[in-house]
Amino acid sequence: MMKERRFKFDFWTIVTLVIAIVFALFLVYPLLSLFASGFKDPDTQGFTLDNFFKFFEKKYYYRTLWHSFLVTTCTTALAVAIGAPLAYFSTVYKVKLKGLMDILIIISMLSPPFIGAYSWIVLGGRSGVITKFFMNAFGIETPSVYGFGGILLVLTLKLYPYIYLYTKGALKKVDSSLSEAAESLGCSPFRKITTVIIPLIAPTILAGSLLVFMNALADFGTPMLIGEGYTVMPVLIYNEFISEVGGKANFAAALAVILVIITGVMFLGQKYVVNKKSFTMSSLRPIQEKQLHGLINIILHVTIGLVVLLSIIPQLTVIYTSFKATKGAMFTDGFSLESYKTIFDNLGKSILNTYKFGIIAIIIIVLMAMFIAYITTRRRSWLTNIIDSMTMFPYIIPGSVLGITLLLAFNKKPMLLSGTAVIIIIAFVVRRLPYTLRSSAAILYQISPSMEEAAISLGDSPLKTFFKVTAIMMMPGVVSGAILSWITIINELSASVILYTGDTRTMSVAIYTEVIRSSYGTAAALASILTLTTVISLLLFFKLSGKKEISL
Amino acid sequence: MSNSINIENVVKRYGDATIIPDLSVQIKNGEFFTLLGPSGCGKTTLLRMIAGFNSIEGGSIKFDDKEINHISAHKRNIGMVFQNYAIFPHLTVRQNVEYGLKIRKIKKPEMKKKVDDILDVVKISDYQNRLPERLSGGQQQRVALARAIVIHPSVLLMDEPLSNLDAKLRIEMRSAIREVQKQVGITTVYVTHDQEEALAISDRIAIMNEGVIQQIGTPERIYTRPNNIFVSTFIGHSNLFCGIYHKDTIGAFVQFNNGYQVYVHDLKQDCKEGMKVIISVRPEEFLISEEGLKVKIKNRTFLGKYTNYEMEFEKGMVIDNQPSLEYSQDLGQSSRIYEVGESLTLKPNAFKINVFAEDGKSSLIKGCE
Known part of the structure; x- marks a missing residue:
């Protein structure tokens, strides 16, 4: 007797499940626990609305x-x-x-x-x-x-x-x-x-x-x-x-x-x-x-x-002041490379961190974006629909809230991630995945499913077909989206400023802390490097996408 | 209300390129006038000059006696129907039609009546409160027409209005446009590249090529008595033969290169004896006969009412580089359909065929230029 198989268990089912678990673990669970703790009394941990009353009662807060x-x-x-x-x-x-x-x-x-x-x-x-x-x-x-x-x-x-x-x-x-x-x-x-x-x-x-x-x-x-x-x-x-x-x-x-x-x-x-x-x-x-x-x-x-000059003044100021001579935290007359020397001596790690974390994050983003784009356009089910709507979450969650969320969720065993590079990379992936995902899904909509069917009819397995045909045809969309994700990753501050420790400080966090400390010279030098990376990435985006515009 | 359009020696240039070198035409009051030509011939350019969207580099365009060269488009009182309809997507059907009336500050009750009437005329009353994106192409076309006509423009200008519709709808809309135009009695300039459409809809047609009008005339005249080779091959199909012009005591005749002679009806009598000519015969102007032109059938297409044969003539009979040489056999008039490879003898109909000078630029038929 044939047993009816309700669920076809193939590669894409596994992908769907893995992605669902990843989302549940790193997005849904932390968010829910954050929301829950908003309704909890700090001392007794019982349900209360006091936190909200506290906000609306004091002028200092509301x-x-x-x-x-x-x-x-x-x-x-x-x-x-x-x-x-x-x-x-x-x-x-x-x-x-x-x-x-x-x-x-x-x-x-x-x-x-x-x-x-x-x-x-x-x-x-x-x-x-x-x-x-x-x-x-x-x-x-x-x-x-x-x-x-x-x-x-x-x-x-x-x-x-x-x-x-x-x-x-x-x-x-x-x-x-x-x-x-x-x-x-x-x-x-x-x-x-x-x-x-x-x-x-x-x-x-x-x-x-x-x-x-x-x-x-x-x-x-x-x-x-x-x-x-x-x-x-x-x-x-x-x-x-x-x-x-x-x-x-x-x-x-x-x-x-x-x-x-x-x-x-x-x-x-x-x-x-x-x-x-x-x-x-x-x-x-x-x-x-x-x-x-x-x-x-x-x-x-x-x-x-x-108008254009006003908008570009920050970048010009940053680059100009990065070459100013400094005395301690103050600018003095004349020009020098001191600021750059200082950052390579003291803050070199933050530059390295930015590129290291960024590249790891972007690899994860590209893989996830391609898989999610595929399952949400070609393998529609209730589960992929849920995944599809969850990918919208990062749009509505401010970076600082996401930072707090992750920190609260992963600060104790067995999932002790706070203070590690992993938690920063998770924040990067969650916040910047949508850019790559959107352009990957957009290009996949334009690729006819008959392309895959043709490859399968010629004897390729569905999995091989994805990597040999579909993935390659998706590349232009994936790459242009990935560059946007990359640019916004290296400039990310609001989540990483909550998640960083001395060892995992990134460039944008370093700039922020230097500004807070009023050492404007080093901040300017770091910001110049960041701006340069952004501009180069952007020019690469225009070159590869053949477009003269950008949509966020 | 409606008026004539007098176009005198107009010139259109884009930078160094001259699109229209020197063009004159008179369009009569109330007439349905069509500009027909291959793409890039300058027909849309001319229409947009009348509308005021293109500048005029020389000559003048007059509505009746009033020169409009320097009046801007929004003050010319024209109605225009665009190729893509240009229905405002943010307004309902009714609001689209009201748009021009509001600008003219027509009073509410009068506006309501006018809009109701025109919606009835173009048969879209049922959709008046819909947004355009929920209309089919044909319905959008009717909205565009209503919007242009309701303001009672001096002239109605239409730029390939049917080219985005499917074949069946095209024929339906073509009669609708014709009907509405006659009902309102408005001078209309219509641009198309579809010759069948032009023949069916127009009072008169101007055939244009490379910015120059090749012929102006009624559809019948243009089809039966084209002024030159361009018109004869652009409108319908024509087979072109090499020939010699002769005169004798009976009259003028042409001789094909195989020696076959035809006394052509209405052939001019005063041409030079022995001059080389081009003889133009349409596919339906052949008759099967004992004597005439020998052909071999290369290919056959059965089309129901008639059968189209692609033919091969004897060497040296025809002008070189023609796309195809065709004979249409009317099924009602013939005993049997021929097979590929069979040989026939065809006789051109002396009343129908046209004769052109060797350069193809002028016709040797009486009454033609």
């Missing part, structure tokens, strides 16, 4: 939520106000050096935000270059870069590129015949913008804004460095967690729950907008760029030049 809200809302509004017009004008009109402009904007977007904070302190801080210049030359006191204004400045310059790139992508899909149709119906050029162009790109701008909002809300490095007394949620979580000795992180956990709920709602909102509200447009004839003449053309170029 004002951080208000601060966060204010910072993110203003940042988002400013990012739209800068990014959307910039995208519109550079699409509609001829702008010189457009390619360079795009690359500079993308570089400013991909370098870590705390480098921006650091540079603006060097420029406009208490003993900053600009501050001193205005003080000595005119006796004028420049507005402070610390606090709310500083956070807003740095985050806006860091995040408007998202709106810029999103809007640009949407404008590329608007066929010029739509604009001509409006004109043929008697519509004036200005009215055309308000009744046709803006409504068409509005859903995209909205989706981009929610992304900016989530990023601004989750950012830890910027408010930590430049915020000073202006505390926001992620900083409060970090402070509460660090100051709790002995692992009683229940209050910090409750804060994390609040933050994750907000980002979760934002994320769902963003998904909804992208799926339901955006228009399917295909453009045979994209909008042609027009050449402007005379004064208007000059104004256009000067304005765009200023």
Whole structure:
């Protein structure tokens, strides 16, 4: 008698199970235990809502939520106000050096935000270059870069590129015949913008804004460095967690729950907008760029030049100051390579760590991304659907929350990972897997399953077929995604700053600690190396993907 | 309301390339006028010059007597239907149709009536509250047409409006467009590369090639009496033969290279005796006969109503480098279908065939240029 086999046990079943276990162990279990501890009394470990009451009772705590809200809302509004017009004008009109402009904007977007904070302190801080210049030359006191204004400045310059790139992508899909149709119906050029162009790109701008909002809300490095007394949620979580000795992180956990709920709602909102509200447009004839003449053309170029310059100033400052001579922590006149010498002597390990951890993480990410992309597109089942939705988690969990989560979950035997390189690599993999996964899945959707069937019909086993045919055809998508993952890994701060110990310090953590210690020279030298690596990786991305744009 | 379009000596240049060197045409009020030609012939360029989306480098375009060269597109009062329809995806069907009326500040009750009427005319009232992405290609086409017509434009411009539809829908929409155009009585310029569509829909057709109009005329005239070899081979199929022009006491005739002679109806009488000519015979203009042109059947395609034979003529009879030489046998008129390899003798129909000068640029038929 034949026994009915309900479950086909093959290579892909094993892969699916292994990935499910990995996700359960390193994502679901830590998150659930963090959430649970938010509802526990620190002393008795019984169920309580006191942690939440504590937050909403004291102004010292709940004002951080208000601060966060204010910072993110203003940042988002400013990012739209800068990014959307910039995208519109550079699409509609001829702008010189457009390619360079795009690359500079993308570089400013991909370098870590705390480098921006650091540079603006060097420029406009208490003993900053600009501050001193205005003080000595005119006796004028420049507005402070610390606090709310500083956070807003740095985050806006860091995040408007998202709106810029999103809007640009949407404008590329608007066929010029739509604009001509409006004109043929008697519509004036200005009215055309308000009744046709803006409504068409509005859903995209909205989706981009929610992304900016989530990023601004989750950012830890910027408010930590430049915020000073202006505390926001992620900083409060970090402070509460660090100051709790002995692992009683229940209050910090409750804060994390609040933050994750907000980002979760934002994320769902963003998904909804992208799926339901955006228009399917295909453009045979994209909008042609027009050449402007005379004064208007000059104004256009000067304005765009200023915005790009402002966004790239942090990188320029960092590279410039890294070659300044220093005396202790202070910059002095003249140039030298002292800062570089110092970091190779004292902080060389952090550079090595960044590359070592990064490369290990990226190998794991590539393998996991390819397998997950395959099982979620070609082997759909309830289990792969769950895996598919779990891969979205990193989007809504701020880095600092993830750091705390992993630390709490893996600080005792049998899974004692805290303080090891492993836990940092896990954090890297979890946070940056989605970039590679998304582009791997995207390319797999375009590969016809009949390719695999052809290989199988010619006598290859399904497993061989995957490695000999499918995996190779997926490579372009995998590689371009992997480079993005790589760039964001080496710039990762908010999780690693919680997970590092002396031995596992990475470059971005070292920069952060050096800035905190006010040794700006070494911080600048490290940041320059990081920026250089980022730029080279980015150029490699453009070269390999053949694209001139990037989507995060 | 509707008006004529007078195009006088217009020139179109892109940088150093001249797309249209010097083109003139008069389009009458209320006429359905088609620009037909192979891709890259300048037909869409000309249409977009009328619309105001392309600049005019020389000459003038007038609506009636009013020159419009320097009026911007949104002030020309044109209605335009685009190849990809260009329906606004963020507006419903009804809002799309209302768009132009709102700009013209038409009052609410009047607007409602106008929109209701036009939605009925193009038969899309049932879908008026849908978003365009939920419409089929044919329905989107009707929305585009309604949106262009409802503003009562001076001229209606259509840029290959049917090329994205499947064959059956194309024929259905073609009659719909024709019907609506006649009902509204609006001057229409229609661009297409599909000759069957042009023949079926137009009052007059202008055949264009390389920015120059080759012939303007009614569909019948263009098919039966083409002005030159380009038109004769572009519209329908034509077999081209080498021949000699002769005159005698009875009249003018042409002689094929095998000595066979045909007194061609309406052949000009005043040409030079003995000059070389090109004789153009369409596949359906042959009759099976005792004497005439000897052929061997190379290939056969049975198409129902008629059978198409690909033929081989004796050496030196035909012009070199023709894609194929064809004879269409009408099934209703013939006793049997021939096999590949069989030989036949074909006689050209003297009333139908055309004769061109040796360079192919002018016709030797009376009344042609």
